[in-house]
Amino acid sequence: MNEREKVILVGCQLPHIDDERFFYSMEELASLVHTANGEVIMTVTQKREAIHPATYIGKGKVEELAHLVEQLETDVVIFNDELSPSQNRNLSRQLSVRIIDRTQLILDIFAQRARSKEGKLQVELAQLQYLLPRLSGQGTELSRLGGGIGTRGPGETKLETDRRHIYRRINEIKTQLKMVAEHRERYRERRKKNRVFQISLVGYTNAGKSTLFNRLTDADSFEENLLFATLDPLTRKITLPSGYTALLTDTVGFIQDLPTTLVAAFRSTLEEVKEADLILHIVDSSNPDYYNHEQTVYELLDELGVSAIPIVTIYNKRDIAHRNFVPSTKTDAIIISAFDAHDLHRLRQFIEETMMKQMVHYHVSIPSNEGRLLAQLKAETILRELHYNEESGMYECKGYIMPKHPLYGQLQQYQ
Numbered sequence: 201m202n203e204r205e206k207v208i209l210v211g212c213q214l215p216h217i218d219d220e221r222f223f224y225s226m227e228e229l230a231s232l233v234h235t236a237n238g239e240v241i242m243t244v245t246q247k248r249e250a251i252h253p254a255t256y257i258g259k260g261k262v263e264e265l266a267h268l269v270e271q272l273e274t275d276v277v278i279f280n281d282e283l284s285p286s287q288n289r290n291l292s293r294q295l296s297v298r299i300i301d302r303t304q305l306i307l308d309i310f311a312q313r314a315r316s317k318e319g320k321l322q323v324e325l326a327q328l329q330y331l332l333p334r335l336s337g338q339g340t341e342l343s344r345l346g347g348g349i350g351t352r353g354p355g356e357t358k359l360e361t362d363r364r365h366i367y368r369r370i371n372e373i374k375t376q377l378k379m380v381a382e383h384r385e386r387y388r389e390r391r392k393k394n395r396v397f398q399i400s401l402v403g404y405t406n407a408g409k410s411t412l413f414n415r416l417t418d419a420d421s422f423e424e425n426l427l428f429a430t431l432d433p434l435t436r437k438i439t440l441p442s443g444y445t446a447l448l449t450d451t452v453g454f455i456q457d458l459p460t461t462l463v464a465a466f467r468s469t470l471e472e473v474k475e476a477d478l479i480l481h482i483v484d485s486s487n488p489d490y491y492n493h494e495q496t497v498y499e500l501l502d503e504l505g506v507s508a509i510p511i512v513t514i515y516n517k518r519d520i521a522h523r524n525f526v527p528s529t530k531t532d533a534i535i536i537s538a539f540d541a542h543d544l545h546r547l548r549q550f551i552e553e554t555m556m557k558q559m560v561h562y563h564v565s566i567p568s569n570e571g572r573l574l575a576q577l578k579a580e581t582i583l584r585e586l587h588y589n590e591e592s593g594m595y596e597c598k599g600y601i602m603p604k605h606p607l608y609g610q611l612q613q614y615q
């Protein structure tokens with residue numbers, strides 16, 4: 201059962217895509233297949249002026265492909281672009297094998313990886329909405345062809361392929377998602393009231409977000425050399441060099457040509473990012489295509505409407521950085537390796553300094569009987585200096601505070 205499915209990849213290279221970009225996109229498709237537990241046994245590509253409207257690749261290529269499918273005992277053929285419903289139908293007729301496209305492959309991976317209830321519901325909804333116009337008249341090509349990549353729903357479930365059932369299921373999911381969203385909103389408001397500094401890790405898939413998240417928070421999260429290892433945002437405490445604690449959130453990785461259905465579905469998974477006071481953008485400096493990865497992330501952040509939130513760049517994997525790697529100067533940046541303890545220390549300092557730029561400096565004298573206020577300053581502000589003045593019987597405190605913080609007003613009387 202655990203045997204890897206045999207996969208043939210098919211890609212079209214259009215005139216505006218140069219060889220290098222095309223190569224990377226096919227490589228990425230292969231990594232996605234690996235993540236989905238498939239094995240690429242052959243790659244078929246074609247240079248074309250435009251995608252063939254009926255069959256994606258040309259007639260001759262389809263015949264060649266049909267032949268290969270037979271000869272190589274292929275389980276599934278995966279296309280590098282989104283197939284239209286009619287392309288999907290035509291190709292299904294000519295190839296006697298399950299066929300899926302890049303979008304379905306990504307959805308399939310998301311389905312295997314989603315862990316929270318909300319994540320699972322969102323993936324299933326996106327899968328069903330994608331499938332609906334692609335079911336042929338009588339319906340059930342997917343179920344006829346059995347399980348495997350592209351037919352799996354979240355968890356152990358198999359995707360519904362009966363049109364009437366799909367409609368019903370879509371409505372059920374929408375109702376449940378509404379309830380989950382309300383719950384999440386209540387939780388978020390509570391958190392906001394507490395005025396905790398919130399930091400979000402974002403970045404291209406496989407950049408090292410979860411690795412850093414684990415190293416920075418001493419938490420056990422899912423870290424693997426697979427694409428989309430993390431689907432649901434995780435939030436944990438991070439303690440900075442001054443002792444100040446903030447909240448750090450790990451998020452789902454971004455990817456190029458993320459299908460629009462998915463952007464919508466995952467927007468709420470990324471809602472956490474909207475609440476952030478600071479965004480840490482993690483970039484894999486060892487990936488030859490890192491520059492385009494960065495641009496992809498910027499574009500998606502724009503779509504999410506978070507361009508007002510301060511952002512800094514963390515170039516990760518310094519230990520294996522690509523020979524052509526040059527950090528961009530678009531934001532403040534630091535170059536590190538998540539595996540290097542000294543780098544992690546530098547990173548904590550860098551994060552704290554960045555946070556301080558958003559805060560205001562305070563210098564107050566607190567009476568010694570105000571123990572509670574002192575404890576709050578320690579926990580909720582960046583307290584840089586603290587000493588007891590024998591003469592005045594006061595604690596001299598210097599530090600940085602968020603101007604929005606409720607303590608900020610209270611401090612005025614102790615200046």
Ligand SMILES: Nc1nc2c(ncn2[C@@H]2O[C@H](COP(=O)(O)OP(=O)(O)OP(=O)(O)O)[C@@H](O)[C@H]2O)c(=O)[nH]1
Binds near residue numbers: 405407424427517
């Ligand atoms: N050499 C090297 N490898 C690293 C470094 N940081 C992370 N990795 C590896 O990169 C791979 C991906 O790391 P993850 O932390 O899972 O990446 P991610 O960004 O969370 O990925 P998604 O959740 O899929 O978006 C793992 O194999 C890590 O061990 C680093 O500094 N150097």
Ligand SMILES: [Mg+2]
Binds near residue numbers: 422423
């Ligand atoms: Mg991750």
